[in-house]
Amino acid sequence: MNNKLDKFFVPILSVIFGLLIGALIIALIGYNPILGYQSMLNSSLGNSLSIGETLRTATPLILTALGFAVANYVGLFNIGLSGQALAGWVGSIWFALVFDGLPKIILLPGSILAGILACALIGIIPGILKVFFNTSEVITTIMMNYILLFVSTHITHNIWPKSFMQGTDSTKIISNNASLRTEWLTNLTGGSRLNLGFLLALIFIILIYVLIKYTTLGFEIKTIGLNPIAAKYSGISLKKTIVSAMAISGGLAGLAGATEGLGTFQNFFIQSQSLGIGFDGMAVALLGSGSPIGIFISALLFAVLKNGAPGMNLAGIPPEIVNVIIAIIIFFVGAKYLIKYFITVEPKKEVKGEENK
């Protein structure tokens, strides 16, 4: 019962509270909240084009959130999703540009794998620092966000040959053979940028679900996350498992970056700051209680809110209100004890009694 409460009611109530308080704020600054939300939904789900774009926005969020969740299952906080996604983006575009002439059946998977592998390796670094030197992964992953951001600029400016570039700050568009876009998805969604990355995200939702629930590696990951000492006493290798989980976590973030590069943007261009998908992914994972299905639903919600911001604007409401709503939702997820307090004032004691039996 308690568990269901955590996983199910807290997120739902958080969203409801977020939307209600958002409405209150909209009303307070003198606009009509109903009109605002209507126009927001219209902007993100109003026609096939906007639905396509919303699903496209959800794609990297699903993947970074899955990455965050896997690290979290083993008990680590991967704040480096943003830098890892960036590395995945750069890596996949690099592969696509170098092996330009290869047929699609090799070039596309190759580019995707390049993105995933680059980041799996990058994810391993904080994992290794953690298990051998007990370095806080929070700090190393945050610092690596900056390192990777500036390395990506350096690569673009100084390492890639002129032939890759289009101007100084962005690469050429990748060849069709490396693109995740397909005609049928584009046509289906009225010319949106929705691409195969979305299907990959769906596949990985299932894969991660299976990993955590049905594999021995997933069992090791969960055990360590819940009680590392008991895991050690049972002969589970903490080092191997933590590093593996960080590799998977990084790899998923890398895949998120690859879908941005190979799907959404078709090239790489200099980023002035860390990628938002990394940090939004953490929020999505929190809201989704770390479960793959929860992550899918909350990524969709985030995408609806984010793509609805221009709609708010059309209704005359400052689009930043959407970020306020997201922040309130995350606040309530974080403050789950508050919510639990409201809905379990009575049953609370009963739980205690059962333990005494």
Place this chain on the structure above:
Amino acid sequence: MSKTTTETLNAIEMKNITKIFGNFKANDDINITLKKGEILALLGENGAGKSTLMNILSGLLQPTSGQILLNGKLTNIDSPATASKLGIGMVHQHFMLIDDFTVEENISLGYENTKHFFLDKNKTEQEIKQISEQYGLGIDLKQKVADITVGMQQRVEILKVLYRGADILILDEPTAVLTPQEIDELIEIMHGLTKEGKSIILITHKLDEIRKIADRVTVIRRGKTIDTFSTKGVSNKELAQLMVGREVSFKTKKPESLPTKTVLSIRNLIVENKQGIQSVNDVDLDVLAGEVVGIAGIDGNGQSELIQAILGLTKIKSGTIEILDNDVTNKNVKDIIQQAGNIVGQVPEDRQKEGLVLDMNIAENIILKTYNRYPNSSKGILNYKNINSHARDLITEFDIRTTNEQNKVKSLSGGNQQKVIIAREIDQNPELLIISNPTRGLDVGAIEYIHQRIIEQRTSGKAVLLVSFELDEIMNLSDRIAVMHAGKIQGIVNAKSTNEEQLGLLMAGVSNGGENE
């Protein structure tokens, strides 16, 4: 009315106390009376309702119904602060002391004397000293708590409640961590306290102590008062029967031990801790198939480190460990416990921290060491059908009281949690079973069961290494007893021909105790 004269002799009367959590009655119409200047023992199994009752008395919980009379007057104890003000003090089983503070600082914490906004340490010191001398506690106030023995720490706890003006002391399992000699000293202190007019409620499962310490005993079972009577002339058997509600055997029946081949062989083992101190100092020990070797000793004399070294959980500085003629010195845990079909089983010291994952369910805890093997999994995929059905079998076989195998382990009682571990380890049929404090905090029913299981293993030809701080347990189960003191084996004695006194001396580091091997 005439009752005033008789009832003012009672320090505490708890009348018809009922406490209901949801639909569970933790206390059901309980009556206890503590006379002035007496020691009353409160006896009951885990979950019988003792803690709930004492939490009500110390103000942590409010009764659903019932009355508390303090010195004959109806009193409402609505918070721990009120209880303290009324002179009720509790000494908890787990000490509430700050290691880096001195004894004096710990005692005065929250009750400091001040003079012009500054601490008045002189006054505090004098006050504490006076109490310490009055009751013959003999505590050095200037030492850090970290540097004094566990027995002393307990006296600090007692002094703490006395300093706060307690007339009624509640002691929760006070002897769990003490040596036999320290227990005797504690008993003396307790009798000294009652002579000075203090009244004491003693919570314990140890039947011997009840008879030695207490004047009267109240037995509680399943939230109800069963009986209250004088401890004079009561036998352990009667006490246990009242507590559990059925007959209990103390001496685990065991046939002659017939040791055969050497299963565990330790030679010149040295383990250093982080500070470079030798926590295990040149230990030689053999455990044969078909015997139980008990390791007796006071907590912190190298027992945990010895076990950790055998299991590969800590680095060995020098020496060798062989299990069935395989050198396992400094191998990793997985290789040691999972080699060739789980040769080594272990019941760890701290069941909740080391033995179980509390947030996982029973089935998952049962496969903690075998998840990566057929039939629990194949090719990296877990087979929950097999896992769950096997867990259900073990729940029946080991009498784990729960509704189903999907329940989280943290919802089980201590005894049932321990049964989950015992089930997991014995189910693997290990050649060597290493067990640390298997019954700590459990009630006699559970203890009896677990002891039987351990002896069964030994009688079926397995080697058992048992570490316990409970001398009774060591003496009851072991065939040979090795006593550890300051990292060394102080002596190895035959369990049949030794006695508590000899073991106590060895535990205290007197080396001539063990000459009968």
